[in-house]
Amino acid sequence: ETGVTQTPRHLVMGMTNKKSLKCEQHLGHNAMYWYKQSAKKPLELMFVYSLEERVENNSVPSRFSPECPNSSHLFLHLHTLQPEDSALYLCASSQDSGVAEQFFGPGTRLTVL
Amino acid sequence: EDQVTQSPEALRLQEGESSSLNCSYTVSGLRGLFWYRQDPGKGPEFLFTLYSAGEEKEKERLKATLTKKESFLHITAPKPEDSATYLCAVQARTGNQFYFGTGTSLTVIP
Numbered sequence: 001e002t003g004v005t006q007t008p009r010h011l012v013m014g015m016t017n018k019k020s021l022k023c024e025q026h027l028g029h030n031a032m033y034w035y036k037q038s039a040k041k042p043l044e045l046m047f048v049y050s051l052e053e054r055v056e057n058n059s060v061p062s063r064f065s066p067e068c069p070n071s072s073h074l075f076l077h078l079h080t081l082q083p084e085d086s087a088l089y090l091c092a093s094s095q096d097s098g099v100a101e102q103f104f105g106p107g108t109r110l111t112v113l
Numbered sequence: 114e115d116q117v118t119q120s121p122e123a124l125r126l127q128e129g130e131s132s133s134l135n136c137s138y139t140v141s142g143l144r145g146l147f148w149y150r151q152d153p154g155k156g157p158e159f160l161f162t163l164y165s166a167g168e169e170k171e172k173e174r175l176k177a178t179l180t181k182k183e184s185f186l187h188i189t190a191p192k193p194e195d196s197a198t199y200l201c202a203v204q205a206r207t208g209n210q211f212y213f214g215t216g217t218s219l220t221v222i223p
Contacts, residue, residue, distance in 0.1 A: 004156070033211075042117065043157075043200070043213040056208065090156050101147060102211075104156030 002026055004105035006091050012111045013081065021076040021108050023091030031097040032074040034066060037088040037107070049074060050097040081112045116140075119201050119214035126221050129190045134199055134217045137183040142206030146184050148177050149200040151216070157200055160186075191221045 004025045013019050025032060034046040048056035049068040063085075065077040074091055088107045094100040117138045126132055138146065145164055149157035161170040163179040170177045174195065176187040186199055198216040205212070 040215065042215050043202075045211050056210065058210075092156070098144075101159040101162055102157075103159065104149075106154070106156050
């Protein structure tokens with residue numbers, strides 16, 4: 001595997017389900033990010049991790065819970081989501097959280113019924 | 114309020130017809146401005162980083178420029194494979210915030 005990978009690629013869940021999104025980067029980077037991409041809206045930065053420590057949390061509802069067990073892996077735990085949470089969730093990594101280009105994974109297309 | 118505005122929202126060009134995409138921004142201190150390309154069903158792909166007014170970067174048929182208020186992505190003699198959504202993002206000098214625009218959807222017709 002190379003670059004940034006995300007699993008699953010597609011996820012359909014009910015409002016009472018609990019699921020997790022997984023991201024893995026094979027680039028040796030120190031910073032990882034979760035973004036939400038909705039139609040006709042800008043990418044929304046949700047969480048930033050630098051060296052496994054959360055450094056940014058943009059007022060994201062508590063039904064989204066990130067976890068970064070090491071510098072290569074990032075999870076987004078989902079529970080009791082709402083239909084408006086349906087979107088493409090993108091993971092990215094960069095060398096560090098300073099000025100550095102981000103490398104994105106292919107995303108997980110989430111549908112909440 | 115920090116924000117990024119891209120125009121036009123959509124652009125259709127004939128193959129070989131050069132044009133420019135615009136990204137205007139307001140941010141309290143610019144650390145960097147980024148251009149990305151996004152194909153349908155894929156994550157954004159990094160193109161350029163610009164740091165200061167007057168800076169230019171080139172890659173194949175693409176050239177990015179930066180002023181104090183906006184950035185342009187110039188596409189010279191585009192080909193159908195250049196069809197994609199082009200995203201602009203800025204990073205503020207303080208904190209770890211990245212602000213993205215809504216993108217310009219480019220279609221190049223053979």
